[in-house]
Amino acid sequence: MNLNHTHELSRRSWLASANEVGTDFPLQNLPLSVFRRRNSAEPWRGGVAIGDQIVDLAALAQTNCSRGEAAKAIEAAAAPKLNGLLDLGPNAWRALRHSLFALLEVGCTDEATVRATLVAQGEAEYTVPLNIGDYTDFYTSLDHALNCSRPLGTTVGANFDWLPIAYHGRVSSIDVSGQQVYRPMGQYVSNGASVPVFGACQRLDYELEIGAIIGTGNSRGTPIPLAEAQEHIFGLCLLNDWSARDVQAWEMQPLGPFLSKNFATTVSPWIVTTEALLPYREAWSRVAARPQPLAYLCSPFNRAWGAFDINLEVSILGAQQLAKGLQPRSLTRTSFRHQYWTLGQMIAHHTIGGCNLQSGDLIGSGTISGPSEGEAGALIELTEGGAKPVDIGHGETRRFLEDGDTVIFRGWCEREGYARIGFGTNYGTVLPSPVCD
Amino acid sequence: MNLNHTHELSRRSWLASANEVGTDFPLQNLPLSVFRRRNSAEPWRGGVAIGDQIVDLAALAQTNCSRGEAAKAIEAAAAPKLNGLLDLGPNAWRALRHSLFALLEVGCTDEATVRATLVAQGEAEYTVPLNIGDYTDFYTSLDHALNCSRPLGTTVGANFDWLPIAYHGRVSSIDVSGQQVYRPMGQYVSNGASVPVFGACQRLDYELEIGAIIGTGNSRGTPIPLAEAQEHIFGLCLLNDWSARDVQAWEMQPLGPFLSKNFATTVSPWIVTTEALLPYREAWSRVAARPQPLAYLCSPFNRAWGAFDINLEVSILGAQQLAKGLQPRSLTRTSFRHQYWTLGQMIAHHTIGGCNLQSGDLIGSGTISGPSEGEAGALIELTEGGAKPVDIGHGETRRFLEDGDTVIFRGWCEREGYARIGFGTNYGTVLPSPVCD
Known part of the structure; x- marks a missing residue:
């Protein structure tokens, strides 16, 4: 695993809160969770943090924004636990990161589609994102x-x-x-x-x-x-x-x-x-x-x-x-x-x-x-x-x-x-x- | 939980090997496992030991030999792991035992149907019967x-x-x-x-x-x-x-x-x-x-x-x-x-x-x-x-x-x-x- 363009300091997201000084979740981070809207009966699904928002991976899986390995990874990560994503292996994890990086970067032509999948972190609740074996x-x-x-x-x-x-x-x-x-x-x-x-x-x-x-x-x-x-x-x-x-x-x-x-x-x-x-x-x-x-x-x-x-x-x-x-x-x-x-x-x-x-x-x-x-x-x-x-x-x-x-x-x-x-x-x-x- | 008729020494099975001196698996025992025929591609399923045989619970679930809670328990125990049976609770475990006891006892009118579900223990292989959490x-x-x-x-x-x-x-x-x-x-x-x-x-x-x-x-x-x-x-x-x-x-x-x-x-x-x-x-x-x-x-x-x-x-x-x-x-x-x-x-x-x-x-x-x-x-x-x-x-x-x-x-x-x-x-x-x- 090597440093690549997803680590470059100069890259910016089209989401303003991701570019704010002091945010935990700039474009270069893209961590995963399992979430749903608080006090809702929504299904749990995977999400990726960006600024003060969450990319809803179940919603993203319904779009045509990603292809190939990345699309498979997004679909696996849309489940109520992330074990399916883990089972796909390191190439899939990397494809997921790189696809989301492209989708959230300034200039992405799918910005409107991706924006429609966002859920505010302030509205979310979380669960343990994996079935932990040991x-x-x-x-x-x-x-x-x-x-x-x-x-x-x-x-x-x-x-x-x-x-x-x-x-x-x-x-x-x-x-x-x-x-x-x-x-x-x-x-x-x-x-x-x-x-x-x-x-x-x-x-x-x-x-x-x-x-x-x-x-x-x-x-x-x-x-x-x-x-x-x-x-x-x-x-x-x-x-x-x-x-x-x-x-x-x-x-x-x-x-x-x-x-x-x-x-x-x-x-x-x-x-x-x-x-x-x-x-x-x-x-x-x-x-x-x-x-x-x-x-x-x-x-x-x-x-x-x-x-x-x-x-x-x-x-x-x-x-x-x-x-x-x-x-x-x-x-x-x-x-x-x-x-x-x-x-x-x-x-x-x-x-x-x-x-x-x-x-x-x-x-x-x-x-x-x-x-x-x-x-x-x-x-x-x-x-x-x-x-x-x-x-x-x-x-x-x-x-x-x-x-x-x-x-x-x-x-x-x-x-x-x-x-x-x-x-x-x-x-x-x-x-x-x-x-x- | 109390002693009952399933513990009585005088009770006998219609299966001769269950009545032999020194068997681990008389009618009074009825332990559970998950098994399949050795070297086969059969699905794993629950089984109950009797003499030198196994009652195949997946096969038994296809018969009409049990009713009510016992039938539900047999169906749950026909799965590749016994967690579903455990989740049904103590009344279901008891119903399963009592139903199998009746089906395997001398005089059971369903003997032929139950006999058709038997698999010889000598032909079986086993797996860990549960998804163990901790x-x-x-x-x-x-x-x-x-x-x-x-x-x-x-x-x-x-x-x-x-x-x-x-x-x-x-x-x-x-x-x-x-x-x-x-x-x-x-x-x-x-x-x-x-x-x-x-x-x-x-x-x-x-x-x-x-x-x-x-x-x-x-x-x-x-x-x-x-x-x-x-x-x-x-x-x-x-x-x-x-x-x-x-x-x-x-x-x-x-x-x-x-x-x-x-x-x-x-x-x-x-x-x-x-x-x-x-x-x-x-x-x-x-x-x-x-x-x-x-x-x-x-x-x-x-x-x-x-x-x-x-x-x-x-x-x-x-x-x-x-x-x-x-x-x-x-x-x-x-x-x-x-x-x-x-x-x-x-x-x-x-x-x-x-x-x-x-x-x-x-x-x-x-x-x-x-x-x-x-x-x-x-x-x-x-x-x-x-x-x-x-x-x-x-x-x-x-x-x-x-x-x-x-x-x-x-x-x-x-x-x-x-x-x-x-x-x-x-x-x-x-x-x-x-x-x-």
Whole structure:
């Protein structure tokens, strides 16, 4: 996959809102979702974001604006889930992008036809855009690992340097941005106690992550080499791996997190394609002070192998702040480029033992935390295990999440000579526990 | 759910093989699978085992032998997956059993019509009978936990007494009995080394488990109370949770097993329904020396709440032994009744934090090991961590699995005054690693 005309900064859309400074969705982005008009009985169908509008792919499929592979891709993407599009493979995804780019660019002779398919984003609601077969969550930020170890007086495990650590997550409780998250009930142990109590989670947290959608899978027993791993990713989204820290601490030995994670996971509605993200890659490197990876995880130190530099921001709005229409204060600003392992390395490792990935699988990057203060992707890090309350703005502080809190993630890419492209917003709101003890 | 005429020992089928001593599939069992004739292009469809035959539910759906709810259930079960049947709910599952019982009993006037739908089990091949949404694997045998801790000089964690420990497993690599399992490649650390090596797993193992199929789920945030948990289980099967012990030891801190488990999981083709298993329940109890569970996991000490007494047997046949047609020697004989936590407690715990189960989910019981010698459900236990080779019969021993080994599980229930019912066989064969290092 190479840079091409769809990445050129000079290209403009005939839709004015796509050319505005600061939009997440210029002509160079073209992310996909599944949407319908809010509070309608319309069928769910695929859509492509452009400025403040959505190209309705079901409507576009009824026109004659595209031909050949692009027309097939648009038809597949007009379905209530995008799995059919994924199954068509990388050439079809590319044809879809390039066809929409042409249709939305200044000077397109089909402008009127395409304009008739637009739905305002402000009128839309979204759903999880895929039938997800399996969800794997990684743990690939060294800064996150260090931040979590420090308050416990422990060290990061010896295996962190050698493999991208991961566990399997829960698919059934994945929902799209806007998810209402019940505060989980569970068992936990108070400081010094030897017997657990049962009650509502007291240390509810979020985890800032990037989600990767597997576009093409592999057969059982046939690993994906690192050199090909990138081509298996359809695109990325923002992901919140909600976490109950007190439940987690008590349950996770020896088999890892379970109830502390499986009550909810929130994904953003828009999937930004791998092709759109190409200009924002960093060179791969590994500092000499750390071990170099084993051969199957090792790659040249250049931009074809590195991380995506995705800027990320977290904020929290309390229930009263939200009701008053206050603007959120930024709690965290970091970038996905800080992860110790790349998405390619995660995929190469995931399959090296013979495990098969399938089109539509979701991969979580693990919490994204950068090396500096204010770059931590979870409250447990920002508050040093709940010891130091953090200022969320407008006179409120938090150690952990309170009922009514809305957690908001934003992500975008910028690079000199290229357009700014964004992921939109991923938000979710904490509801009180529905169960009494 | 109560004992009824379908559990009576005196009832006989018009099919002679169903009445033979030692059959797994008498009239009182009636387990379900999805099957077709081997090496055919026939569609997959549901089937019910009786003696050495299968009632072809797609063929039965074309007759007028059943009415009302039973006819609807048979039609749903004639599909290539049984999810449609599960979605019909417990009354439909019960109607299906009772209708088939009547059709297969001595004296049925439709005998000739039903006989025409039979396919010999010897001519059939099977597939995973459900689209599985999520797969959860528990860790609920205290003897297994003790056996695994002893060679490491560690103790069982304090949380074992308080909650059924679990992790999320991999759905994509679940296959049916007969699965060919590639020996996984991976990272592991040799004794005393501080740096991992990459190569083929040297400590490949099986885990003897029972799989439970969730029949009806729950909504996110609405836990299933223990008193209702049993009703959410459609039925049980045999499950092999293949494990790469060297990979596991290196990777599992802090988030649990990943590549050491996700390369393969094997389920038996036949699902024995919860109704068929009713006579074989034990009384629930918890010895006074251990803590009593928290309220949401606590139940009366009687048979309505206890474990199923399912006899289990493991054997291994080496490649040469298999080629010579030798009979396997029993390595392990134990029972599912020894588990520390019941399936009902697993379900109540799984959902207490708000996690939603869905119809078609698979729950693994965790390795089943009993308290006595020869009751351990994995080689790592039988061989004390690989220290003491175990006799697999015919002059061969094993520390861990070798290429070409076939691992065979059998399961059955017996109780005085009731029929013997069985699960059939769950087997899988180890293939050499397909990848070179």
